[in-house]
Amino acid sequence: MIDSLVRRESDVKETGDTMVIVEKVEKKVQVGKHSIFALNKCSLSVKAGETLAILGSSGTGKSTLIHLIAGLERPTSGEIRVKKFLVSEMSDGDRAEFRKGNVGVIYQFHHLLPEFNVLENVMMPLKIKRVPHTTAKKKAWQILEKVGLEHKIKDQPATLSGGERQRVAIARAMISMPSLILADEPTGNLDRNNAYNVFRLILSLVKDHASSLIVATHDLELAALCDNRKVLN
Numbered sequence: 001m002i003d004s005l006v007r008r009e010s011d012v013k014e015t016g017d018t019m020v021i022v023e024k025v026e027k028k029v030q031v032g033k034h035s036i037f038a039l040n041k042c043s044l045s046v047k048a049g050e051t052l053a054i055l056g057s058s059g060t061g062k063s064t065l066i067h068l069i070a071g072l073e074r075p076t077s078g079e080i081r082v083k084k085f086l087v088s089e090m091s092d093g094d095r096a097e098f099r100k101g102n103v104g105v106i107y108q109f110h111h112l113l114p115e116f117n118v119l120e121n122v123m124m125p126l127k128i129k130r131v132p133h134t135t136a137k138k139k140a141w142q143i144l145e146k147v148g149l150e151h152k153i154k155d156q157p158a159t160l161s162g163g164e165r166q167r168v169a170i171a172r173a174m175i176s177m178p179s180l181i182l183a184d185e186p187t188g189n190l191d192r193n194n195a196y197n198v199f200r201l202i203l204s205l206v207k208d209h210a211s212s213l214i215v216a217t218h219d220l221e222l223a224a225l226c227d228n229r230k231v232l233n
């Protein structure tokens with residue numbers, strides 16, 4: 001099914017090592033009797049291994065854009081391509097499959113499952129992909145070491161600090177080593193020091209895996225650490 005949406009080979013070659021292309025994308029939403037643009041016409045591109053910060057004041061559509069690229073929603077018009085996938089044209093089912101294999105998402109609020117411990121939360125994406133338990137456990141352990149939380153694997157999310165929870169969420173997003181990481185205000189809930197450390201951690205993991213990163217943030221100083229910046233208005 002997904003194969004039918006892959007671009008012709010000539011088109012793929014044209015784009016070279018481009019990871020994401022967003023072309024004239026708009027999202028209209030219904031608010032009561034009226035419809036408004038949650039995202040005004042937006043175009044951008046991100047190469048493999050590149051990091052891009054999405055800036056813009058509240059309500060300009062940063063979260064909407066992240067959701068659209070992740071395939072959580074479909075645009076009203078325009079085209080979104082991630083690697084060879086025409087995400088904007090896919091069915092809900094195909095977009096869910098696409099997400100599992102290609103994208104890691106990090107949110108402002110960690111969205112960890114409270115009834116599972118740290119190790120189990122981080123293993124979850126691999127369990128969903130039916131990776132054998134021992135392999136999933138080993139990989140979760142390795143990534144938790146990278147984020148400096150190997151001593152907390154048995155702890156429940158509720159007993160961790162905000163920064164620690166966000167590091168668990170990062171480990172969970174990165175465990176499948178997706179080639180694209182999407183992050184929506186991943187440090188918006190942390191104090192200055194923690195925000196800086198968590199942001200640096202995301203950047204270093206992204207660079208280690210040669211992944212691409214698109215990160216929505218209000219923070220100009222953090223945005224300056226990325227390769228490129230795109231301002232929405």
Ligand SMILES: Nc1ncnc2c1ncn2[C@@H]1O[C@H](COP(=O)(O)OP(=O)(O)OP(=O)(O)O)[C@@H](O)[C@H]1O
Binds near residue numbers: 037039056061062063
């Ligand atoms: N499903 C929806 N229904 C109604 N309005 C929506 C919906 N999704 C987004 N919006 C509206 O679209 C606009 C853009 O929302 P979005 O959350 O993408 O902005 P943002 O740039 O992420 O803002 P913030 O910096 O506050 O997180 C807002 O005015 C929001 O209220």
Ligand SMILES: [Mg+2]
Binds near residue numbers: 063184
């Ligand atoms: Mg937002």
